[in-house]
Amino acid sequence: MSFLDLKFDNEDMIRRLRPWIETESPTFDAAALARVVDVVAYDCAAAGASLEVIPGRMGLGPSLRVKFPHPDQGKPGILVSGHLDTVHPVGTLSQNPWRREDGKLYGPGIQDMKGGNFVALEAMRQIMRAGIVTPLPVTFLLTPDEEIGTPATRDLIEQEALMNRYVVVPEPAHKDHSCVIGRFAIARFNLETRGVPSHAGWALKEGRSAIAMMARKIPEIEAMTTEDCTFSVGVIHAGQWVNCVSSSCFAEVLSMAKTDEDLERGVKAMLDLGETANDVEFIVTRGVTRPVWKPGQPQDLALFDVAANVAKRIGFELKHEPSGGGSDGNFTGALGIPTIDSTGVRGAGLHTLNEHILEESLVERAKFHAGMFMEFN
Template sequence: MNPLNLPFDSEDMLTGLRPWIECESPTWDAAAVSRMMALAARDLTNAGAAVETIPGTGGFGNSIRASFPHPDRGKPGILVSGHLDTVHPVGTLEKLPFRREDGLCYGPGIQDMKGGNYVCLEAMRQILKAGLQTPLPVTFLFTPDEEAGTPSTRQLIEDEARNMRAVLVPEPAKEDGGAVIGRYAIARFDLLTRGRPSHAGWALKEGRSAIAAMARKILEIEAMTTEDCTFSVGVIHAGQWVNCVSSECRAEVLSMAKTQEDLDRGVAAMEALQAEENGVSFEVARGVTRPVWSPDHPGTLELYEIAKKISAEIGFDLSAGSAGGGSDGNFTGAMGVPTLDSIGVRGKGLHTLNEHIEIDSLTERARLAAGLLMTIT
């Protein structure tokens, strides 16, 4: 039986996906993410997999590893690598409920990347239900901390991927439905200004505001952005009392670099900002980094050619190239393991209150996943 003819049904997939979307799982809420993992573990088990729960570390939720039955189980095979954490805090469902409208379906995390993860699970479920056997053993690994840069599970992902023939990452498809075969580096930095406290009304001149100093540095940092290396400050924490000159201010920077050379220059530029001026010190600490994944690995290109042929048979052209917006594919691709990223659902608005998917893409992407799982050798 041609795997592309398996009886995928968008309505059935939406019904199965809805509990995943309504199980909110923000990265920093370990208990919530672990509840989502338990829900996914149930569905994986029902699909026929043997599921192992891996306890979380570093304050993050659990991970799960699911192995599907195969005569060569334990040998190099295919890894489906995805994350089940989202950027949306608990309570987002009140503003962004699961709902359908004009061929679209909305909900927190539905595009990034619960929809893609669920589609791959459905592909495997239908393969087994039809009595088919994938050429290679298939393992799913779902992790809890991708939106924070994967600080606690990078080693787990790399260890799992090291001996695999291929890694499939069902992150959201590109705008044109294309896949990703390389990614730019993503570096994070933690910033700290230390000032001098004083009473803001009684002795303002005696103080040195850490907030004001940080504000000036933020403008300086974001002005360093170029086409090849960007800098964006997305988090600021400071102050407890409006009548106190702030003594500390913390911020976080995300930098994207297209090449290793761009990354090295960006890191050097950030570290060079450390200084003390007018009684306020400015400190820069480098955080987690996703390495550059170059789009020229022969194994990845071969994997893309397989996917391109499958998508043509389904009825669409699958483009591919490098992209920003790091993923766990950065790690496996940089290791040299053949990796195909962004084969998940089509949609828009990820990380916003307009996050949605195209309902029809559920069937399209399930067929693509099934074709890949049944073709890669």
């Protein structure tokens, strides 16, 4: 039986995807992540899989390991690596509610990346229903912290990947159907300024503003951006009272680097910014870093060729390109494990209040994953 003969029901898929989206799961809400794990775990069990809920750590939510029955269970197979956390706080549904309009499905996290996880699971559900035994055992690992750089589950992902032959990452597909083979490094940095407090009215001259120092540093940091290494300040926190000269300010920087050499230069440039001036200390510390997954590696291109043939049989042309956005594919690709990334649903607006997917991509991408699961060997 060919994967093309599997019966995917678009209306049923939409109905069953809805609870995944309406169970909001921002990274920093461990209880919310536990709720979405419950929702997903039920669907995995109903598809015939065995489950293991892995407790969270670092104050974050749990992970879910899903294994489908197979005669060679325990031998290297296919790992589907996905995340269940989103950037959207609980309550975002009031601004971007689940809805179906003009061939699009809306909701927080539907593109990044609950929709992709769902279609990969739907592929295995239909394979199981058809009584097909895939050439290799299939395991899903769904984690709670990708949106903050995977500080709690990197070891878990890497160890699971090392026990498998291939990795599929159903992050959002690109608009032209492209997948990702290779990702640039993503480094995070934490900034802190420590000033001298005073009353902002009657003793302004006695204070040294931590906010003012940070404000001067931000343009300096972003001005270091080049085509090969970028710097962006995306978070800043400071001050409690307008009548107080601020004594502390905190910010976060995201840096993209195309090569290991670019990454090393960028890290050095950031760490060299630390100084004390006018009694205000500026401190830079390195945070989580996703390594470079070098584009064009032979093992990844060989896996892509099989996937491209699957796509052609479905009716679309699969292309590939490297990406400046990080994913957990950075880890598995950097380990040298054949990895194909961004195999998930097509849509737009990820990380915004307009996040949506194209309805037509549900069946298309479910077939695509079914084909990969049945053709990778």
